[in-house]
Amino acid sequence: MTLADHDGQLNYQELVNHIYQTNTFDFVGLALKSDDFSRNIKWYFVAGNQSEQFRKIVLRSGIGIAGLVVRTGKPFWKNQLQCYSFADAMYTPIARVESLTSAAAVPLVDSVTRQVNGVLLAGYRHDEKVSEQTTRRLSQYLRQ
């Protein structure tokens, strides 16, 4: 790991912590595409997690909220997440392992290649609603 990477990681963790502390979200997480050949997207930085299960998840493009954000490069949000079960198109693994009832996610776009190389997701556990407003608020943090 280079010093630059290290800096980046610290910043991401700080950003996640900051969003978690200054908002009412029960969970905030950031998934990044790895640099190696596998190009897997995994959750590396989280705040408010209730278990370590999130580490096992590998995001699949097009599946679940975060997957749709990766595929389309556009923000996405969804309420009443607990009614989706495994193998449904809207089943979001991170929502299941963190017991989220609603979540909103925005893409992290590489400024040079304009490719999606990560997802920032925040959600609630107790039926609070998310909306386009939530995704706009999350996007604000990435613009800073």
Added chain:
Amino acid sequence: MLETKDWIKRYFDEATDAVMIFKDDELVVANQIAQDLQTELNLDPAYLIEVADASVKQKFTPTDNCFSCSIRNSMQEISIPITLASDMPHPLNYFLVYHVIDATDHVFSLTLKNRGTIERLDQLAQQRQLNQYVNRAHEEERKHISEDLHDSIAQGVYSAIMGIRRLAEGELADHDIRHITQVIEGQLTDTLAEVKGMALDIRPSVLDNFGLLPALRVLAKRLEENSGTAILVTGNANTDNLSTDVQSVLYRIAQESINNALKHAKATEIDVLLVAHEHFINLEVMDDGSGFDVPSHQQFNGRSLGLMNMNERVKALNGAFSIRSHPGNGTTVTAKFPVTTS
């Protein structure tokens, strides 16, 4: 006309259901089989009337909101399950059907229908439902594959083509070309990963090339990545001598059980055990999820035939299949196959 009457009488006498006609609670007519039953089982018609009477009273007592239910009121007959000769070694299961012939004269009939025949018909109906389900599942599977091909593979290739077109247009600075090739490479790598994943979902080639245990490990890893649930595969089994049929069934049972655990049980840990013994091979899939009441899921529930289908597949290859589960206590699925040692 006389002839027809005779036919009707003969039909009545030879019918396989025991029919008794009562007037004012007194037995008036009974066909041959009803008479036989009465003598053989020492059956008192008054007992049957009691049973029917209790059931009729039950039906017309407004104990629930369904009293004015139009479906219930349009049911002209009342069927009551009844077991005769219950003190004998082979109890006989019947349906007692109560039918009013003439309400003003208090004439009604009681018919005893053999439940064995009805159960056999039920079985046939269930078989038909199973077939239908399997067909539908095939079609669903194809739809799923087709959608995946269209949505992710075709999309990825199309994006790559667009990128290459941009490159071909020329007049690009060096760093632009570098970026675009990077993007195209990324798209193609993602598409490749999708193709590999799909191939694995459809039919794991690992199973054919490396055996059951490695195939289960690959499956577990993929499902673990998709769900975040820890899935551990342990075993010592050398499956080289197993027939491909048995290997496939064991693989599918593991797949279905893990899927069930992820889908319904909200498990946080799943253990898959494949152990070979001298004369049999044993597959166990255990989860720590919410569990369920097994008997209430053994019959066809209209949506999924998962458990029934697994059972059928194992039995077809002379194996044994069992599910142990209690609400709140996790689930264990076991499949056991005999192995011939050469």
